[in-house]
Amino acid sequence: MLRERLIAALGSDAVKTEPEDLAVYSFDAYTDGGRPVAVVLPKSTQEVSAVVKIARDCGEPIVARGAGTGLCGGAVPTAGGVIVSLMRMNRILELDLRNRRVRVQPGLMNLDLSRQVAPEGLFYAPDPSSQQISTIGGNIATNAGGPHCLSYGTTVNHVLGLEVVDDAGEVFVTSIEDAGYDLTAALVGSEGTLGLVTSAWLRLLALPEAVRVWVAAFDGMDAASEAVSAIIAAGIVPTALEMMDAVIIGAVEAAFHAGYPTDAAALLLVESAGFEEDVAASEEAIHAIVKQHGAHYWKSAHTLAERNALWAGRKGAAGATGRIAPNYYTQDVCVPRSKLPQALRAVEAAARINRITVGNVFHAGDGNLHPLLMYDKSDARQVAAVVETGNVILESAIELGGTISGEHGIGWEKRDAMTRVYSTADLAVMGRVRDVFDPRRMLNPEKIFPSGARCPEVTPP
Amino acid sequence: MKAPSDSVAPKTAAEAGEILARCDRAGEKVSIVGGATLRGMGFPPERSDINLSTKRLSGVVANEQADLTVAARAGTPIQSLTALLSTQGQFIPFDAPRPQYATVGGTLAAGWLGPRRHLYGRLRDYLIGSTIVLADGTIARAGGMVVKNVSGYDMSRFYVGSFGTLGIIVQANFKTVPLPKHARLFLARLPERTRARVCAQLQTLPMRPAAAFWIDGFHKAVDGDDGAEGRVAVLLEGSEMLLERATRELRSALGRAGVPETRVLDAGARESFQRVVDAYVACLGERSVTYRIASLPHSCEPNAQRANELARRFEMRAETIVDVLNGDIIVRVSDLDARALGAKIEAFDDALHEIEPRAQVIASDHPNRIYLRVWGESPPAIAQMQALKARFDPNRTLNPGRFVGGI
Ligand SMILES: Cc1cc2nc3c(=O)[nH]c(=O)nc-3n(C[C@H](O)[C@H](O)[C@H](O)COP(=O)(O)OP(=O)(O)OC[C@H]3O[C@@H](n4cnc5c(N)ncnc54)[C@H](O)[C@@H]3O)c2cc1C
Numbered sequence: 123m124l125r126e127r128l129i130a131a132l133g134s135d136a137v138k139t140e141p142e143d144l145a146v147y148s149f150d151a152y153t154d155g156g157r158p159v160a161v162v163l164p165k166s167t168q169e170v171s172a173v174v175k176i177a178r179d180c181g182e183p184i185v186a187r188g189a190g191t192g193l194c195g196g197a198v199p200t201a202g203g204v205i206v207s208l209m210r211m212n213r214i215l216e217l218d219l220r221n222r223r224v225r226v227q228p229g230l231m232n233l234d235l236s237r238q239v240a241p242e243g244l245f246y247a248p249d250p251s252s253q254q255i256s257t258i259g260g261n262i263a264t265n266a267g268g269p270h271c272l273s274y275g276t277t278v279n280h281v282l283g284l285e286v287v288d289d290a291g292e293v294f295v296t297s298i299e300d301a302g303y304d305l306t307a308a309l310v311g312s313e314g315t316l317g318l319v320t321s322a323w324l325r326l327l328a329l330p331e332a333v334r335v336w337v338a339a340f341d342g343m344d345a346a347s348e349a350v351s352a353i354i355a356a357g358i359v360p361t362a363l364e365m366m367d368a369v370i371i372g373a374v375e376a377a378f379h380a381g382y383p384t385d386a387a388a389l390l391l392v393e394s395a396g397f398e399e400d401v402a403a404s405e406e407a408i409h410a411i412v413k414q415h416g417a418h419y420w421k422s423a424h425t426l427a428e429r430n431a432l433w434a435g436r437k438g439a440a441g442a443t444g445r446i447a448p449n450y451y452t453q454d455v456c457v458p459r460s461k462l463p464q465a466l467r468a469v470e471a472a473a474r475i476n477r478i479t480v481g482n483v484f485h486a487g488d489g490n491l492h493p494l495l496m497y498d499k500s501d502a503r504q505v506a507a508v509v510e511t512g513n514v515i516l517e518s519a520i521e522l523g524g525t526i527s528g529e530h531g532i533g534w535e536k537r538d539a540m541t542r543v544y545s546t547a548d549l550a551v552m553g554r555v556r557d558v559f560d561p562r563r564m565l566n567p568e569k570i571f572p573s574g575a576r577c578p579e580v581t582p583p
Numbered sequence: 584m585k586a587p588s589d590s591v592a593p594k595t596a597a598e599a600g601e602i603l604a605r606c607d608r609a610g611e612k613v614s615i616v617g618g619a620t621l622r623g624m625g626f627p628p629e630r631s632d633i634n635l636s637t638k639r640l641s642g643v644v645a646n647e648q649a650d651l652t653v654a655a656r657a658g659t660p661i662q663s664l665t666a667l668l669s670t671q672g673q674f675i676p677f678d679a680p681r682p683q684y685a686t687v688g689g690t691l692a693a694g695w696l697g698p699r700r701h702l703y704g705r706l707r708d709y710l711i712g713s714t715i716v717l718a719d720g721t722i723a724r725a726g727g728m729v730v731k732n733v734s735g736y737d738m739s740r741f742y743v744g745s746f747g748t749l750g751i752i753v754q755a756n757f758k759t760v761p762l763p764k765h766a767r768l769f770l771a772r773l774p775e776r777t778r779a780r781v782c783a784q785l786q787t788l789p790m791r792p793a794a795a796f797w798i799d800g801f802h803k804a805v806d807g808d809d810g811a812e813g814r815v816a817v818l819l820e821g822s823e824m825l826l827e828r829a830t831r832e833l834r835s836a837l838g839r840a841g842v843p844e845t846r847v848l849d850a851g852a853r854e855s856f857q858r859v860v861d862a863y864v865a866c867l868g869e870r871s872v873t874y875r876i877a878s879l880p881h882s883c884e885p886n887a888q889r890a891n892e893l894a895r896r897f898e899m900r901a902e903t904i905v906d907v908l909n910g911d912i913i914v915r916v917s918d919l920d921a922r923a924l925g926a927k928i929e930a931f932d933d934a935l936h937e938i939e940p941r942a943q944v945i946a947s948d949h950p951n952r953i954y955l956r957v958w959g960e961s962p963p964a965i966a967q968m969q970a971l972k973a974r975f976d977p978n979r980t981l982n983p984g985r986f987v988g989g990i
């Protein structure tokens with residue numbers, strides 16, 4: 123019945139129900155779990171709307187899905203239902219150069235957008251490390267960050283308005299210029315639980331005239347993280363300020379020969395972009411600070427090729443760990459920036475006690491840690507140790523005044539940790555927003571909200 | 584409209600919660616008052632039994648200088664927070680009118696959109712955490728003191744611009760950015776024939792100014808020579824070297840557009856900029872109404888001309904501040920006295936909304952203000968907004984009727 127109606131609405135080519143097809147949609151980059159009853163690939167807002175109405179009639183939950191690169195189980199159909207893949211809606215709809223904005227469909231790859239507007243001297247600022255393989259819709263739903271969010275801000279700063287299909291299959295639009303409540307702000311980061319984004323107006327920025335990338339190497343993680351705090355405290359906000367430890371440096375050099383000094387215990391990758399005058403001044407100031415903090419190596423990349431080489435190491439870091447262990451788990455926590463040294467010591471201690479190899483490669487300028495915990499999935503001891511290490515890191519971030527996710531989101535993985543940072547009252551207030559957009563809890567159920575939480579006020583319509 | 588019978592000024596979130604819970608049960612309506620600087624924005628509440636002032640909910644509660652974060656209670660005046668941050672070489676682009684009175688909570692609740700946002704981003708994007716008290720007395724926190732946080736819905740940003748109709752913001756946590764070391768203000772006469780060209784030049788400058796206005800009227804409120812031809816004011820911010828280059832580029836761009844000569848103000852540049860922002864909400868006694876028309880940058884020039892012509896057709900004086908980089912148009916229409924204005928303003932309001940459906944009234948002390956379409960046409964998602972109001976404040980205890988669509 124469901125299948126027939128979906129095929130009638132979208133055509134058989136856009137509806138998948140064979141077990142082998144469904145299996146492909148049962149996981150993201152974090153985990154797998156659950157099987158959808160159907161996967162649909164709509165090509166237009168109208169088709170998304172039709173699918174939602176049909177699924178609703180049949181009592182099936184709806185899970186929006188972009189590229190499935192999420193790291194918290196957000197797009198995993200833990201409660202079954204219909205997966206709506208937005209991958210066929212991948213076009214730029216309107217490019218308004220004079221006002222530097224663009225309207226895109228949600229399935230467009232992040233990097234494709236920047237590539238397509240580059241000839242006009244523009245770019246789209248949020249740049250998750252997954253930008254070659256993740257979608258704008260997924261980025262919006264997770265309020266994705268990235269190395270350059272240090273100065274440009276995360277996705278929410280760049281979304282001007284949305285077109286959304288609600289739980290009843292009705293379409294509504296939001297704009298940050300509209301009078302009334304800022305629905306755009308509520309929807310960005312809502313991980314598919316308030317509606318399906320079917321198009322978005324995004325802000326574009328002018329490509330900077332000058333860009334420079336520097337690498338500084340240190341003898342210890344403490345020294346490097348203190349240098350990070352000192353740079354920020356000195357009132358310098360580079361466009362990116364990333365850190366890597368010896369494990370990552372070794373893996374990256376073996377894989378890419380990015381040109382990092384292999385004897386370093388810690389490395390800072392710093393980028394400054396803007397006007398020639400400012401970039402040159404930043405170079406001087408940053409160089410002085412890192413030297414004060416014991417940097418024994420400094421390299422400055424001027425040409426595009428040199429810069430790309432240094433960045434390639436950073437962007438490919440996660441993949442490069444394949445040489446160390448077959449699997450890795452990325453924890454994502456954020457602490458106040460001056461707490462970086464303590465947070466990193468806690469990561470180190472947790473990994474040591476649990477006998478897990480950890481590699482740190484992260485957005486240091488934001489205080490956003492990404493310890494990669496390396497393990498072998500087939501070894502039960504290691505799996506248990508990784509889970510335990512991840513939890514300890516989470517707890518220590520909370521103790522340092524931090525949060526349980528800086529950019530990857532809560533999804534399925536961290537929903538029970540929500541009670542560690544929010545009271546029941548805090549969560550119930552989020553529940554009030556959910557009541558308005560998804561009163562029946564059919565949009566991406568079992569995500570964000572803790573498993574025990576039932577909003578007592580909900581009255582099914 | 585009944586005068587408020589009672590005034591309260593809670594000292595803590597818990598006290599505010601008790602007051603609200605009591606009022607909510609008793610069916611009493613509560614008006615939230617911050618600095619009262621934006622009292623001419625929005626409708627007055629349908630009914631107000633209690634005025635709840637945030638003046639005792641004031642002060643900075645956390646100031647992590649090295650982290651570039653700060654947390655302040657709602658009643659903290661913008662100016663005192665800005666002054667504290669500037670001693671630390673930091674700032675938040677509040678850009679609120681009359682910052683000596685305007686409060687952190689009121690500026691957030693009003694969703695105030697400052698002229699420097701095209702460069703530094705919106706105020707909402709500096710908000711990293713909040714505490715709010717809802718109508719039923721619930722005290723809820725969101726976010727925290729970290730600069731990146733994706734943990735559930737972004738409630739803090741959601742409260743920005745809610746005009747005190749969802750709850751009382753009692754605390755706001757912000758990230759800050761380094762304060763640009765230097766500021767410079769440019770002033771020049773702007774002959775009418777050069778306007779379109781000047782706007783285009785300003786919008787395509789390689790070094791974006793922090794703010795750029797074309798101003799007509801508003802004399803006394805704004806520095807510089809006044810005249811029928813108006814003037815242009817541009818604020819540059821940055822390092823000394825950057826300002827030198829930006830100055831050269833700006834001079835030649837204005838020259839190309841036909842602007843004869845410019846005056847440069849280094850001392851007091853930011854103060855002069857602040858006076859332009861103050862002018863946004865300055866009323867001429869009861870004989871003026873000020874509108875904000877949100878346009879796109881490339882259409883703000885013709886749209887402003889159109890609004891001015893309309894005012895002239897109604898034989899009213901029109902004064903304009905056009906924020907060239909964001910596309911905001913501020914139009915203050917006035918007449919000889921309150922009576923003369925009262926005779927025309929409703930017809931003008933209708934005519935203006937014919938051409939600019941989203942025009943909003945942002946300042947007026949005229950009694951007929953309440954008959955105008957102060958929020959412009961309702962936004963497309965008004966039904967969702969009304970449902971949110973019903974879910975957050977089902978008894979309509981907070982600022983009832985003050986907001987768009989009867990919220
Ligand atoms: C190697 C690697 C590096 C990464 N680096 C970063 C990084 O630097 N910064 C960062 O923030 N993340 C990073 N991520 C995580 C991930 O790429 C982001 O969360 C990304 O935004 C997910 O996009 P997606 O298209 O893959 O979405 P999916 O994984 O398909 O979905 C993610 C969530 O969004 C929802 N969703 C998707 N599309 C829509 C839509 N159109 N409407 C409503 N809801 C929708 C889903 O239901 C789900 O809850 C990384 C992941 C990998 C594998």
Ligand SMILES: Cc1cc2nc3c(=O)[nH]c(=O)nc-3n(C[C@H](O)[C@H](O)[C@H](O)COP(=O)(O)OP(=O)(O)OC[C@H]3O[C@@H](n4cnc5c(N)ncnc54)[C@H](O)[C@@H]3O)c2cc1C
Pocket residue numbers: 584585586587614615616617618619620621622623624625626627628631637657658685686688689690692693746747748750751752753947948950982985
């Ligand atoms: C009976 C009555 C008659 C009125 N008549 C007029 C009139 O004729 N003309 C006129 O112009 N105005 C009128 N008003 C509007 C009145 O001036 C405003 O309601 C009140 O002064 C709000 O002050 P203020 O806080 O604007 O200041 P701001 O601090 O500028 O606040 C702006 C908005 O934010 C809200 N707010 C402030 N602080 C917070 C906070 N911490 N949390 C949440 N929300 C907050 C306010 O309620 C207001 O909606 C009337 C009000 C009443 C009660």
